[in-house]
Amino acid sequence: MNLTKMNNTLNEVYKAHPLTLGDIIPIDFSSSPSLPDSHTWSQPIDGDDDDFSSNDPASSSIPIIDMMDPNAKKLIAIACENFGAFHLKNHGIPLDVSQGAEQQLQRLFSLPTQQKMKALRSPTTATGYGVARISPFFDKCMWHEGFTIIGSPSHDAKKLWPHDYQQFCDTMEKYEKEMRRIADRLTEMMLEVLEISEEKRKWVGGSDVSAALQLNFYPCCPEPNRAMGLGPHTDTSMFTILQAKSSGLQLLKEGKWIPVHPHPNTLIVHTGDFLRIMSNARFCSPIHRVVPNEKDERYSMAYFYSPPTDYTVSPSVTGDLNSVARFRDVTVMEYIGIKAEKFGDSLSSIST
Numbered sequence: 001m002n003l004t005k006m007n008n009t010l011n012e013v014y015k016a017h018p019l020t021l022g023d024i025i026p027i028d029f030s031s032s033p034s035l036p037d038s039h040t041w042s043q044p045i046d047g048d049d050d051d052f053s054s055n056d057p058a059s060s061s062i063p064i065i066d067m068m069d070p071n072a073k074k075l076i077a078i079a080c081e082n083f084g085a086f087h088l089k090n091h092g093i094p095l096d097v098s099q100g101a102e103q104q105l106q107r108l109f110s111l112p113t114q115q116k117m118k119a120l121r122s123p124t125t126a127t128g129y130g131v132a133r134i135s136p137f138f139d140k141c142m143w144h145e146g147f148t149i150i151g152s153p154s155h156d157a158k159k160l161w162p163h164d165y166q167q168f169c170d171t172m173e174k175y176e177k178e179m180r181r182i183a184d185r186l187t188e189m190m191l192e193v194l195e196i197s198e199e200k201r202k203w204v205g206g207s208d209v210s211a212a213l214q215l216n217f218y219p220c221c222p223e224p225n226r227a228m229g230l231g232p233h234t235d236t237s238m239f240t241i242l243q244a245k246s247s248g249l250q251l252l253k254e255g256k257w258i259p260v261h262p263h264p265n266t267l268i269v270h271t272g273d274f275l276r277i278m279s280n281a282r283f284c285s286p287i288h289r290v291v292p293n294e295k296d297e298r299y300s301m302a303y304f305y306s307p308p309t310d311y312t313v314s315p316s317v318t319g320d321l322n323s324v325a326r327f328r329d330v331t332v333m334e335y336i337g338i339k340a341e342k343f344g345d346s347l348s349s350i351s352t
């Protein structure tokens, strides 16, 4: 994987859209017994009360798809059309790899704040510890802390554990390799469904894909109905593959927030903006958010997978000769820059 190129690209984008130092440091949650004003959102936040799912269970929960099912390709395409998300089972990740990554994730976030601050992401770089990248687009802060990995985490891990970083790096690299295998396979399937030409598919499985692993921690929250774990957003990816063991994730569908509860031994897969563009808006890139919880803390790992930064993403209109392109062509690099500036208005800004 040409990670230096990917990292440089992101760093260039972030340099053009720097955060202020006040924006990048999470509060010390362990010393915040009540919700500070900086983290109090004005609207009450709907928790995971399952209101929507009780109305119409069939249309309100994302499907569970078996990756080994002979019909997987078709089922995934339907899920991408209806929800832009599904649970994936039989994905083939060895249990020790997913559990190992989960343990390292918890080890990282349980470090004392001062230690985590040693790996603080600077306002203009892409990796390390800090608040969510989407934070500047919201007036209020989120009940969340994160750690971003692009390629080998060793540079940042050495700052956290100067003498004992290897275990973290090996475990995370193994996990990323598994994620990469699944993302390649899902992408192959969906690009076939969209009848995207061989020429435009060559990047899949290659060394230049753009990939990042985002570790997230949402501590227990004293007033979850007035706080936000991660504000509403769509992902700047082709696919995002998520591992999480507790509830809190919600997807927006037809104006309602649908809770996405975890299932044992499954991953949650979302489609992101790049697949929406390539599919000419046939597939969704769902707006999602995370709500915090008073009793349960939440850990998650999100693997973002996109084409190489210089790849031109074009809507596929092959399947339907009457259809017109609903987005203009855009390179991955250019779209990452648009997203850093326009956030939720990015897709409409490239609509034709």
Ligand SMILES: O=C(O)CCC(=O)C(=O)O
Pocket (backbone or CB within 6 Å): 214, 216, 230, 235, 242, 244, 249, 288, 290, 299, 300, 301, 302
């Ligand atoms: O923590 C989660 O479940 C969601 C994370 C997420 O949406 C993201 O990192 O973009």
Ligand SMILES: [Fe+2]
Pocket (backbone or CB within 6 Å): 233, 234, 235, 240, 288
């Ligand atoms: Fe996301």
